[in-house]
Amino acid sequence: MPETAMLVVVDPYSSGSAFARRAKELYGIDSLAVLTSETLPPSLLATYPREDFTAEVRFSDVAETAAAIERLCGGRRPEFLICGSEPGVEAYDALAAHWGMRPNSGPSEPRRDKFLMQARLRDAGVPYIPHHKGSDTESIVAWCAGSGLAEYVVKPVKSFATDGVFFCSTLDEVRAACDRLFGRVDLAGELITELLVQERLVGPEFVVDSVSLDGTPFVVNMFRYTKETVGGTPVYRAMTAVEVGDHPEITAYVERALAALGIENGPAHSELVLTERGPVLIETGARMHGGLGPTLVERSSSHSLIDLTLASRVAPEEFLAGTRVAPSLRQGVVECFLFSPADGVVAENRVKETCGELGSYLFDTCAQSPGDRVDKTTDLITSYGRVVLANADPQALVRDVHRVLELDRRGLLLGITPA
Incomplete structure (x- = not known):
């Protein structure tokens, strides 16, 4: 590894804020931050550890951003690149493809847009949620009326952190959710002009964290969610670690979903419901579990989600060595x-x-x-x-x-x- 090697972290917020310091501890390399938005929630922006980075670049377009990074790296491309949080997924994909640094395959949009995500599952023959996208309230209500479904979920197509998610049992509730969301600004600072409506799944909900290398995923850990519905919106109450080995059907399903979405390298954070017909994906983020998730894995599991995510980008041989043994809870x-x-x-x-x-x-x-x-x-x-x-x-x-x-x-x- 070159003495002056540089790791670029795209949107180092939430749990992704740990990458720069950990990369310095494990590999002695410095980090550079790429920031994609100035309109994220203040609580999220506050997690950015500016002191851990040698420099930062504001993302504009791919060519201009890549050139700015290369100037900071002495006229060459950086050695390593990683996505820090959900808002940076598309910028990260674009930079990885630009430099040919183990990019994920296929278009990036279905890894953020939940409508396109479900369509990719459907086209790949992977169990998916019946869904519809609309840019006005009446078209969404009309789809619901003709769907034959008992309950619905309405949310922005790029929702994350449960922002703007509504559970609806009647068409009036669907209409009210649409009226509340259209024209609002989402957590990423984007104006909401399209909404996704889909069937509300019934069954226990799980989150699965995985890290992939060259198309082979390794499921690191699983949690089961406990949620409550408050005012029509889901609110998290608890997240409990479960043994990965107890749910081989979930592991197998997640592997199929990742392949359909082209997530071949690096971390993925998949949320799904274990329905009567088997696992069905709610959504996958092409980044590490946010918030305290990786810390919980450190406290409970035989494997480190943070270290494996870093290794998949910085030291592939270490990743392969660390994934020869199945994970287990301590x-x-x-x-x-x-x-x-x-x-x-x-x-x-x-x-x-x-x-x-x-x-x-x-x-x-x-x-x-x-x-x-x-x-x-x-x-x-x-x-x-x-x-x-x-x-x-x-x-x-x-x-x-x-x-x-x-x-x-x-x-x-x-x-x-x-x-």
């Missing part, structure tokens, strides 16, 4: 998502002192002080914090999860004065 781990029923101001923060008494308590992310503002929880971004629990005793872990969520429902963790 202990159970659960991420509890905390919920604010309304906008308000923090009166008292009792999260650490209350949850810290539980035998499974590992850490929390709730640093709010009295006087801080809190948003009503409507998606992942507006959850006011997380409590992470870990325990080798499954029954003790379940008890502590129930306790955290019950305390949160009763407003005993964060005292909030409604705005």
Whole structure:
């Protein structure tokens, strides 16, 4: 590896913020940031560790951005390239193809656009969700009326972090969801002009994290989601690690889905429902699990999602060595998502002192002080914090999860004065 080797991280936000520091620790290489948007949520922008990067470039078009990066690399292309978070998927794909750096295959759009994603599954013969895309409310309502489906999901075609996702049981609810979404700006700062409507699947929901090298995927870990529906929108409440080996049918399905979407290199984050007819994909992100997901894997699994993702781009031989053994859980781990029923101001923060008494308590992310503002929880971004629990005793872990969520429902963790 050259002494001056450079890793380019496209949108190093959320969990992708760890790549630069870890690359320095493991391989002694520096990193350069490519930023694709200035209109992301402030909470997401705040995760960018500017101090870990030697320089940054604002993405414009592929040729201009590549030239700017090459100037910073002494007139040559960088040695390594990785996608840090969901908004950067298309820019990352374009740069990887431009430099021929183990790019994914086929068009990039179906790896972000959920309508095109389902169409690619359908065309590849992979089980998919019946779906429709519309640019006006009435065409979407008309499709629903003729679909014969019992329930629907309405969301922006490039939704992430559950932004703008609505569960609907009636045509009036579909119409109301469309009216709320059309003309709004999404989390990536783009005006919503098209919506996806699809069947609402029934069954347990899983998330599967994988890393691929030259078309061969390795499933690193699985989690099972627990969600609640609040005001017609899904809100995460818990994410529980499960053994990969317990669900070979999910692994096999994810491998087919990744092939259909052309995700041949690097990480993928796939969410699916285990229906009566088998696994069906909700969506896949061609990037690593966001938020605390990789940290939970570090705490519970035999394998590191962060290190394998880096190795797939920086040290393929290490990736191959690390994936010869199947992953397994060392202990159970659960991420509890905390919920604010309304906008308000923090009166008292009792999260650490209350949850810290539980035998499974590992850490929390709730640093709010009295006087801080809190948003009503409507998606992942507006959850006011997380409590992470870990325990080798499954029954003790379940008890502590129930306790955290019950305390949160009763407003005993964060005292909030409604705005």
